Amino acid sequence: MKTYIALFRGINVGGNNKLPMKELAAVLEGIGLRSVETYIQSGNVVFQGKPVNPALLSKRIGAVIGKSHGFEPWVRLLDMPTLEQVIRGNPYPEAEAVPGTLYVNFLASVPPQPNLDGLEKLRAASERFQLAGDVLYLHAPDGIGRSRLAAALERLLGVPMTSRNWNTVRKLGEMARAA
Numbered sequence: 001m002k003t004y005i006a007l008f009r010g011i012n013v014g015g016n017n018k019l020p021m022k023e024l025a026a027v028l029e030g031i032g033l034r035s036v037e038t039y040i041q042s043g044n045v046v047f048q049g050k051p052v053n054p055a056l057l058s059k060r061i062g063a064v065i066g067k068s069h070g071f072e073p074w075v076r077l078l079d080m081p082t083l084e085q086v087i088r089g090n091p092y093p094e095a096e097a098v099p100g101t102l103y104v105n106f107l108a109s110v111p112p113q114p115n116l117d118g119l120e121k122l123r124a125a126s127e128r129f130q131l132a133g134d135v136l137y138l139h140a141p142d143g144i145g146r147s148r149l150a151a152a153l154e155r156l157l158g159v160p161m162t163s164r165n166w167n168t169v170r171k172l173g174e175m176a177r178a179a
Helices: 021-030 054-069 080-088 093-097 116-122 148-157 166-178
Strands: 002-008 034-039 044-049 075-079 102-107 128-132 135-139 161-165
Touching: 002 054, 002 080, 002 161, 002 166, 021 034, 021 044, 021 054, 034 166, 044 166, 054 075, 075 080, 075 102, 080 166, 102 148, 102 166, 116 148, 135 148, 148 161, 161 166
Parallel strands: none
Antiparallel strands: 002 044, 002 075, 034 044, 102 135, 102 161, 128 135
């Protein structure tokens, strides 16, 4: 069995795409995944499964939820080595002291033509970002609620993404190591 981390985009946000974590766990167990454990209501799951192509399993999970709950969420699926690489690759380790200001944006793929100049133009003086393959790290000391950079990331990168703060990334790493 292999450990996977599923990051769901857009569930339980603003009253839309409601999917209680107990129901999500039941759906995943129903397709043969084991030791399913969720973290907070925004769609973070650690589970065990047979080694498979993550893109195919991601699509299967989305399709099963579509049948059971009427909407098909986008799911970014990581294996344990990939999550560990993301954690080790943090270019802003000093920002871990205030983990709510550090975000990891998990992209659907490596952006073929990211508009980095556009991102740089929107960046506040206090913000920093680094694109590393299919992950973009964002340190936003003033928060992302009013960040023009954070609001434009997906549009200027040109690929779907889902974001997690450093607290969540770190907790998922702990959960995956314990699985």
